[in-house]
Amino acid sequence: xxxxxxxxxxxxxxxxxxxxxxxxxxxxxxxxxxxxxxxxxxxxxxxxxxxxxxxxxxxxxxxxxxxxxxxxxxxxxxxxxxxxxxxxxxxxxxxxxxxxxxxxxxxxxxxxxxxxxxxxxxxxxxxxxxxxxxxxxxxxxxxxxxxxxxxxxxxxxxxxxxxxxxxxxxxxxxxxxxxxxxxxxxxxxxxxxxxxxxxxxxxxxxxxxxxxxxxxxxxxxxxxxxxxxxxxxxxxxxxxxxxxxxxxxxxxxxxxxxxxxxxxxxxxxxxxxxxxxxxxxxxxxxxxxxxxxxxxxxxxxxxxxxxxxxxxxxxxxxxxxxxxxxxxxxxxxxxxxxxxxxxxxxxxxxxxxxxxxxxxxxxxxxxxxxxxxxxxxxxxxxxxxxxxxxxxxxxxxxxxxxxxxxxxxxxxxxxxxxxxxxxxxxxxxxxxxxxxxxxxxxxxxxxxxxxxxxxxxxxxxxxxxxxxxxxxxxxxxxxxxxxxxxxxxxxxxx
Ligand code: GLU
Numbered sequence: 208x209x210x211x212x213x214x215x216x217x218x219x220x221x222x223x224x225x226x227x228x229x230x231x232x233x234x235x236x237x238x239x240x241x242x243x244x245x246x247x248x249x250x251x252x253x254x255x256x257x258x259x260x261x262x263x264x265x266x267x268x269x270x271x272x273x274x275x276x277x278x279x280x281x282x283x284x285x286x287x288x289x290x291x292x293x294x295x296x297x298x299x300x301x302x303x304x305x306x307x308x309x310x311x312x313x314x315x316x317x318x319x320x321x322x323x324x325x326x327x328x329x330x331x332x333x334x335x336x337x338x339x340x341x342x343x344x345x346x347x348x349x350x351x352x353x354x355x356x357x358x359x360x361x362x363x364x365x366x367x368x369x370x371x372x373x374x375x376x377x378x379x380x381x382x383x384x385x386x387x388x389x390x391x392x393x394x395x396x397x398x399x400x401x402x403x404x405x406x407x408x409x410x411x412x413x414x415x416x417x418x419x420x421x422x423x424x425x426x427x428x429x430x431x432x433x434x435x436x437x438x439x440x441x442x443x444x445x446x447x448x449x450x451x452x453x454x455x456x457x458x459x460x461x462x463x464x465x466x467x468x469x470x471x472x473x474x475x476x477x478x479x480x481x482x483x484x485x486x487x488x489x490x491x492x493x494x495x496x497x498x499x500x501x502x503x504x505x506x507x508x509x510x511x512x513x514x515x516x517x518x519x520x521x522x523x524x525x526x527x528x529x530x531x532x533x534x535x536x537x538x539x540x541x542x543x544x545x546x547x548x549x550x551x552x553x554x555x556x557x558x559x560x561x562x563x564x565x566x567x568x569x570x571x572x573x574x575x576x577x578x579x580x581x582x583x584x585x586x587x588x589x590x591x592x593x594x595x596x597x598x599x600x601x602x603x604x605x606x607x608x609x610x611x612x613x614x615x616x617x618x619x620x621x622x623x624x625x626x627x628x629x630x631x632x633x634x635x636x637x638x639x640x641x642x643x644x645x646x647x648x649x650x651x652x653x654x655x656x657x658x659x660x661x662x663x664x665x666x667x668x669x670x671x672x673x674x675x676x677x678x679x680x681x682x683x684x685x686x687x688x689x690x691x692x693x694x695x696x697x698x699x700x701x
Contacts (some may be wrong), residue, residue: 214247223265251283317364324359341392366397479589484538492527557589581676620664621701639679668697
């Protein structure tokens with residue numbers, strides 16, 4: 208007998224209401240981990256029943272960003288699957304029979320109360336500080352005509368679930384253990400426009416799609432007793448629930464797209480973070496670093512390793528702090544671990560995507576490949592490389608010399624450059640070691656200068672800046688003619 212876990216079916220169920228939120232990726236990461244660990248499937252479902260909040264293009268961004276992040280789904284609107292359709296708006300016919308069944312069984316009822324009446328009721332309850340709040344069940348037990356004779360009637364009814372007095376307010380959560388939630392109101396399950404609300408649709412769809420493990424944010428804990436009640440009434444097998452802690456800003460506030468650009472999933476791609484670094488960062492938000500045999504902790508953990516070790520009980524439920532500085536560090540680690548060829552391709556892809564480059568030819572690609580090792584150690588973001596290396600591709604006579612670079616030069620800079628030029632003209636094979644040795648001999652030994660002062664004018668002439676990537680390697684890449692042309696150009700100017 209084996210104790211292999213039952214293959215899990217997990218899902219992420221975002222609403223296409225704008226740029227995808229980083230929380231969607233956060234849920235998806237744990238969904239994918241659990242599905243892969245158990246040999247199951249991960250499903251993407253689009254919850255688009257709130258028609259007023261739909262945003263054009265948002266759905267495509269959800270597809271793209273999950274795939275970019277390496278969290279591809281096995282089933283979903285754009286990839287198909289046996290449990291479709293995967294958009295709730297395409298499943299409207301599915302929900303109605305369940306609503307009818309609940310009404311027939313006395314678990315749900317029509318409600319014709321107008322929005323005005325409901326607003327008034329709420330205001331009264333607030334003013335009188337009543338302990339019983341929520342819908343007052345005026346419609347319960349009335350036919351349409353009986354109800355129409357009472358005030359605050361509207362022609363198109365909604366359907367509400369009739370929350371029993373003895374509703375079970377506790378449920379088991381695979382992260383949190385036994386959880387108790389507050390008593391719910393008579394929740395609307397079918398809206399006047401015929402669309403189900405989230406609460407009905409999520410239960411019906413999770414059931415019909417065979418979802419075994421519902422992973423979602425802790426803001427849904429208070430809704431879960433309603434869902435559990437619907438599962439029981441409809442005779443559906445109960446899934447497992449996993450309520451993840453909410454991501455928080457460094458000041459502990461809840462991450463929102465309004466206040467924090469990093470709440471937008473696309474932001475990370477635009478900024479030049481690597482998907483593998485972002486995944487590792489999200490892993491660390493709720494999951495402890497890997498404990499090594501010697502007792503030390505390791506934060507850099509590849510996704511496959513994370514999956515292999517994955518265990519719900521290790522998730523920390525205290526609001527994880529979203530600290531982009533940590534992500535910057537991780538991104539640097541992952542950038543340094545890439546091969547030069549891979550990094551070159553990722554940089555090109557980034558430049559093309561951001562539109563800073565519109566095309567790339569063989570020569571440009573090859574130059575970048577040669578130059579990438581000069582900056583790889585110091586990069587934080589993919590976009591750091593090209594600006595730092597731009598001086599290599601600028602035509603010699605167009606290279607701008609920055610003011611502070613010029614101002615930093617000593618009075619003898621002209622002589623230094625003259626000596627450098629004549630020494631370099633005699634160099635045979637143009638390699639960075641020879642260039643360095645030649646310049647050292649001419650300037651440090653020959654002129655008695657400290658290396659710092661000896662090479663500064665050369666650096667400014669070559670790069671136009673006070674600080675540049677490694678100088679001699681840069682000169683090797685530029686080639687003899689270009690290097691000498693730049694030295695002469697600054698010498699003339701001085
Ligand atoms: N559509 C819901 C959301 O975007 C899904 C919640 C759930 O996973 O049940 O938060």
